[in-house]
Amino acid sequence: MADAPITVEQHLARVLEAITPLGHVQQPLMETLGLAAAESVTAGIALPSFDNSAMDGYAVRHADVADAGEESPVELPVVGEIGAGNAQLLTLPPGTAAKIMTGAPVPSGADCVVPYEWTDHGVARVRIERSPSPGQHVRVAGDDVSVGDLLIEEGTVLGPRHLGLLASVGRASVASRPRPRVVILSTGTELREPGQPLGHDSIYDGNSYLLAAAARRAGALAYRVGIVPDQPRAFLDALADQLVRADVVVTSGGVSMGDFDVVKEALRPLGTVWFGPVAMQPGKPQGFGTVGDDATPIFCLPGNPVSSYISFEMFVLPALRKMMGINPHSRPLVQARLTHAITSPPGRRQFLRGEYDAASGQATVTPVGGSGSHLVGDLAASDALIVVPEDTLSIGAGEPVQVIRLDEEF
Ligand SMILES: Nc1nc2c(c(=O)[nH]1)N[C@H]1C(S)=C(S)[C@@H](COP(=O)(O)OP(=O)(O)OC[C@H]3O[C@@H](n4cnc5c(N)ncnc54)[C@H](O)[C@@H]3O)O[C@H]1N2
Numbered sequence: 001m002a003d004a005p006i007t008v009e010q011h012l013a014r015v016l017e018a019i020t021p022l023g024h025v026q027q028p029l030m031e032t033l034g035l036a037a038a039e040s041v042t043a044g045i046a047l048p049s050f051d052n053s054a055m056d057g058y059a060v061r062h063a064d065v066a067d068a069g070e071e072s073p074v075e076l077p078v079v080g081e082i083g084a085g086n087a088q089l090l091t092l093p094p095g096t097a098a099k100i101m102t103g104a105p106v107p108s109g110a111d112c113v114v115p116y117e118w119t120d121h122g123v124a125r126v127r128i129e130r131s132p133s134p135g136q137h138v139r140v141a142g143d144d145v146s147v148g149d150l151l152i153e154e155g156t157v158l159g160p161r162h163l164g165l166l167a168s169v170g171r172a173s174v175a176s177r178p179r180p181r182v183v184i185l186s187t188g189t190e191l192r193e194p195g196q197p198l199g200h201d202s203i204y205d206g207n208s209y210l211l212a213a214a215a216r217r218a219g220a221l222a223y224r225v226g227i228v229p230d231q232p233r234a235f236l237d238a239l240a241d242q243l244v245r246a247d248v249v250v251t252s253g254g255v256s257m258g259d260f261d262v263v264k265e266a267l268r269p270l271g272t273v274w275f276g277p278v279a280m281q282p283g284k285p286q287g288f289g290t291v292g293d294d295a296t297p298i299f300c301l302p303g304n305p306v307s308s309y310i311s312f313e314m315f316v317l318p319a320l321r322k323m324m325g326i327n328p329h330s331r332p333l334v335q336a337r338l339t340h341a342i343t344s345p346p347g348r349r350q351f352l353r354g355e356y357d358a359a360s361g362q363a364t365v366t367p368v369g370g371s372g373s374h375l376v377g378d379l380a381a382s383d384a385l386i387v388v389p390e391d392t393l394s395i396g397a398g399e400p401v402q403v404i405r406l407d408e409e410f
């Protein structure tokens, strides 16, 4: 007798309950791209940290050049040159000018900068033909960031702009959770590595690439283990070898009703991994539990490639995001109008592949290929999943549907 299927929500809830976020550590900034900050960061210094010039030109006192014009130029002695990172002149005497470069500190006394273009470019003396307004071309200390400003809130997913800001205030590291290490094991005696010759009854192992790439895109470190044949001993040996470097294990294949369903056969006796059907298509046969001394979470995904990938998106991705402290865990649902009618089996939530188009102002989604869970060509040609509820048997063209966009950051 087959087990009664559980819902997608029940399975996801069970998975997320078993997953705990990884502990956080200070990591060098460049290691944290795409990770969530595990601390709120405030500014230890102001930005800019000193008044500095926005132009290459001459630092002056406004009072000395207020009357300068093309017909009435003002001439001032040049008393020094201030470079960015090379500032000796700290105070500008009245009635003088100092050459100053973009980013260099404005000496005390000076209150504006005359760009080169408004002068004769003089070295010992300079002729100024136009007056800046008071403060013009001076970037005032703290006009961007003040000491104590909140720069990054805990939970922020760190992108290039955040890392640039953290570096700009002198932070070399930030507390963040490490990337989960995901070990991917493809099972199947029929599998061959890409690049190797294919027999009359063998196929290439696409799944471990699909899953490893999906894990890496989620921000994890993915370790793709070589193909494991349909022998429980070989599978358990490979698993034992890999556990040392795994925060999560993902297997593909060997979980349905066949005579050689290796993953189920090997893990069921442990009693720590649940196997059963989830009311979805593709992705009905699923396994989830823990293995090894550290109770490492293990996802046993079905071998059909589309089933494997959709199972990853629905269950593994949210788990990885929870481990990384990234919210939301699951991809958002968006609405779109269906361009072509579809049908769906009763009792299972169907995830049809589709192409999403928001260009016309009103979002639409076009089904791509059929519902078969072996259709990798159609999977690659799609960028969205059309979610058809369990009790819906058909949806007409033009009707609204819920869609999961697969390539969007969220
Ligand atoms: N009698 C039943 N048979 C099947 C049922 C069922 O309920 N009763 N469920 C079907 C469904 S639904 C799915 S999904 C599959 C899941 O099967 P397994 O997880 O046991 O996977 P395998 O049998 O090992 O492989 C299925 C299919 O996928 C191909 N495959 C496997 N691994 C890879 C890989 N790494 N790269 C590319 N392709 C792979 C494999 O060759 C098979 O064609 O079971 C149905 N059967």
Ligand code: MOO
Pocket: 280, 281, 282, 283, 284, 285, 302, 304, 307, 373
């Ligand atoms: O449910 Mo299976 O996962 O159709 O291919």
